Amino acid sequence: MANDARTLEERLTPLTSDRWAGVVLIMLAAAAWSTAGVFVSTIASGSGLNGIGLAFWRCLATCLVLGLYLLATDRERLRVSRSDLPWLAGMGGLAIGPFQALWIMSALVNGAAVSTVIGANAPVIVTLLAWVFWHEPLRWRKWAAIGLALLGTLAVASPFITGGARITPGGLALALGAATAYAMITLFTKPLAGRHSPATTLTYAFGFAALALLPFQIGRPLPRGATPDAWAAFAALIGLTTIAGYASYTLGLRRLPASVASIIAMVEVPCAAVLAGLFLGERLAAVQWLGALAVMGGVAILALGGRTRGSALSEQQASVL
DSSP states (O other): OHHHHHHHHHHHHHHHHHHHHHHHHHHHHHHHHTTHHHHHHHHHHHHOOOHHHHHHHHHHHHHHHHHHHHHHHOGGGGOOOGGGHHHHHHIIIIIIHHHHHHHHHHHHHHOHHHHHHHHTTHHHHHHHHHHHHHOOOOOHHHHHHHHHHHHHHHHHHOTTOOSSOOOOHHHHHHHHHHHHHHHTTHHHHTTTTTTSOHHHHHHHHHHHHHHHHGGGGTTOOOOOSOOHHHHHHHHHIIIIIIIIHHHHHHHHHTTSOHHHHHHHGGGHHHHHHHHHHHHHOOOOOHHHHHHHHHHHHHHHHHHHSOOOHHHHHHHHHHHHO
């Protein structure tokens, strides 16, 4: 019996430590993503780039860094089948590219804290997409989650707020557009899930995203004359926020269910708000903090619900990214 007890303990301990490692990795990913607003603001003020321009250079630099990494380590992972290219092109050109542009413009217009809170609605939009495209029924749990997230969004974006960050109708449209573009990634993940490594998928997706944003750069000057702070922020945006964030999240997903990871990743919301307050002078009013909690609560309800087509697509999106 003692030997059996020791064997059971030896089996459970690695699983427990592995799960805790997953929690730490997801939290590190969320912390990395929460720095985006600070870096974007620093780059924009020190380089003169607009939102679309910054999104283009972010996508291009990410593609090049990941591509060079794969060339140096395992160039075979750069090979993809022709049948996957349309899905990779759709993911990059129709989802990641618009998401990067809309989120950066939203961060510049609304501020990082508000943009992050409203962007957290992406899982709710995934549920609505599943309802529209796959006729997945919306039962009471999902209606409650959608209603709670909607109330939270209205609280954050209310024009009657005093003493907090203000958001215009145009700014709200940018933030919701960014959340929708991120949710649209789910449309391209099903045929790609498990077929390639995350680095391979992101290399092609960010490359196609850069191609989609390239026409908006025609006739625009190169980002010359940027300040040293802007260059440092851009390097951190690529290395820390984008690559390290996605890598940490992917490693965490290998140790945790996607539903659990998505809840832990909501740490990004308060982290982004705190960083925006410290470095950008942004402040959320008390009602906006309550709204942020409501949005996070709605996402948690969806994540804790049963496995459905919409939740399965969310897990495939997480596994690809």
